Amino acid sequence: MSMDGLELTSANGLTYPCGEPPEVGTVKEVADGVYWVRMPLPFALKWINLWLLRDVDGWVIVDTGVATEESRLHWRTIFDSVLDGLPVKRVMITHMHPDHVGLAGWITRKFGAALWISRLEYLTCRTLVADTGREAPEDGVRFYRAAGWDEDALDTYRIRFGGFGKAVSRLPDSFERMADGDDIEIGGRSWQVVTGCGHSPEHVCLYQPDLKVLISGDQVLPRISSNVSVFPTEPNGDPMTDWINSCHKLKQVIANDVLVLPAHNEPFYGLHKRLDDLIDNHETALARLATWLATPRRVIDCFSPLFKRPIGGDVLGMATGEAIAHLNCLIARGQAVVERGPDGTLLYRQVG
Incomplete structure (x- = not known):
């Protein structure tokens, strides 16, 4: 089965029409004037999708990849x-994570281009870059100790803190x-900005209704769910509620028949199905966690009802942040409370 000359494949209720991804250093047109760029990542997640848009008198780049010499070479x-x-006239950034914003400064300086980004993403990025080389703050150490981390894990946090800016070229x-x-x-076409939050503070998606294209960044991914975490800077934040509300919002304002261009995995059709799945998956996890809290639990005791694999090493921080996001959501809904134990560790328990 094919459509407009592109091979269609289907999986998890979604349709993937764009075939094989482009080789690094090349592009692949996926809609009129919209080109798919793919760059390697030095992380567990190996690839990121970036987008090149043909403008009247130049080009627009949407997201840039991480600041490595390999990515510069491919660009x-x-x-x-x-x-x-x-x-390149404009560099547009969906959000401030290094795999998206990493080379924005380098490209804007190279071409004298403007950086386009939401205000909260820009300011948050500048704040995190400013932490580069700092010692780990005591607030952060207390935050992870209260979650149940042992001293070895805390030492790793201290060693790794302040590395954000190493993957980001200097911003304008x-x-x-x-x-x-x-x-x-x-x-010559109007692209609508649609923001969401939860994964990041003010994440930008770009929607072109005539082309029926949505550049979704990390706000909607077809095969994986974006990390939604609480961090030491806002320990009582509720990004999970923000994330779920953002999924509902995208379903309301964006048509289902768009070709979704995500930051990771392949372009796909089936936006509303994927948004429903993301909402349902988190609601199911919240229900499992609420039941689990019939016995008071530390944060690190809450990994098993939330994640399908053992947690440790490089993913401990991400899993801890996401577990706290679920716990804080339950507290906001009146389904859980938290108390501090005699050793300073936080204990969460079910209400009712």
Whole structure:
């Protein structure tokens, strides 16, 4: 089965129409004037999708990859072979994580291009970059100790703290703000800004209804669920409620027949099905966790009802943040309370 010359494959109720991803250093057109770029990542998640949009007098890049020399090399190849001698006019960033914003500063300086990003993503990124080289704050140590971490895990946190900026080239000192509901003209078409939060503070998606295309960043991924975490800077935050509400919002404002261009995995059809699945998966996890709290539990005791694999090593911080996000959501719903034990560890228990 094919559509517009592209092979269709189906899995998990979604349809993947774009075939094999482009080789690094090349692009693949997935809609009129919309090109798929793929870059390697030095993480457990091995690849990120980036997007190149044809503008009237140049190009727009959406997300950039992490700041490694390998990614710079692949971008140089694309600049030389794809841009037809036209400049990059704008660099648009969905959100502030290093695999998305990492080379934004390098590209904007190279072309004299403007950085387009939401305000909270820009300011949060600048704050995290400013932590580079700092000692781990005592607030962070207390936060993870209260979650049940042992001294070895806390030592690892101290050693690794402040590494964010190493994966991000220096950001411009000014930016063009993208805000929810904005219309931005690119290539003679109007792209609508739709924001969400939970995975990051003010994540931007770009929606073009005539092309029926949604650049979703990490807000909607087809095969994995984005991390939704609480961090030591806002220990009582409730990003899980924000995330679930954002999924409902996207379903309301974006048509189901769009081609979704995610940051990870393949482009797909089936937006509303995927949003329903993301909401249902978290609601099911919240229900399991509420039952689990019939006995008071530490944060690290809550991994088993939430995750399918043993937790430790490099994923301990991410799992801890996501567990606290679920716990804080239950507290906000009046289904759990938290108390501090005699050793300072937080204990969560079911209400009712």
